Amino acid sequence: MQSIVISCYLFYDICLTFSSQYVHILYHILGADVFRLNFSHGEHSQKQELLNVIRAVEAKYDHPIAILGDLQGPKLRVGTFSNKDGEVLEAGQTFRLDLDDTPGTNERVMLPHPEIIEASEVGHELLIDDGKMKLEVIGTGDGYLDCKVVVAGRIKDRKVSSCDMLI
Numbered sequence: 001m002q003s004i005v006i007s008c009y010l011f012y013d014i015c016l017t018f019s020s021q022y023v024h025i026l027y028h029i030l031g032a033d034v035f036r037l038n039f040s041h042g043e044h045s046q047k048q049e050l051l052n053v054i055r056a057v058e059a060k061y062d063h064p065i066a067i068l069g070d071l072q073g074p075k076l077r078v079g080t081f082s083n084k085d086g087e088v089l090e091a092g093q094t095f096r097l098d099l100d101d102t103p104g105t106n107e108r109v110m111l112p113h114p115e116i117i118e119a120s121e122v123g124h125e126l127l128i129d130d131g132k133m134k135l136e137v138i139g140t141g142d143g144y145l146d147c148k149v150v151v152a153g154r155i156k157d158r159k160v161s162s163c164d165m166l167i
């Protein structure tokens with residue numbers, strides 16, 4: 001028997017407004033036996049409520065229902081900028097990521113993760129704003145990374161960065 005995985009990622013309002021009816025229909029009529037809860041969105045209290053509903057349906061039909069908890073990976077955020085709208089970085093431009101908590105400019109911003117700065121090497125890539133921008137490390141020093149902007153864009157306060165290395 002093949003499992004049917006139902007994702008409540010886009011259906012939080014439906015799941016919570018019509019939760020027991022919705023879960024009942026998905027399980028009993030459509031045959032879902034796995035429910036995916038995306039913990040990247042919504043409140044933990046909402047997840048608990050949905051979990052309780054799923055467990056109630058499970059008890060009603062005396063059949064196990066699996067719950068897949070989808071957890072967000074680590075998010076590394078840059079600091080803030082002097083300009084409330086952030087800064088536009090152009091392809092080919094040099095941009096510094098450092099440990100200085102002074103508000104950022106078009107030339108630099110704080111990356112409050114010394115472990116990333118220490119582990120980075122020339123050639124490593126960093127993605128900003130969930131991958132909309134790309135930086136390549138071209139130089140390193142004590143407490144900073146000098147990067148070349150590979151994919152241009154606007155960088156704003158607290159945007160997420162990720163890197164292509166294991167720490």
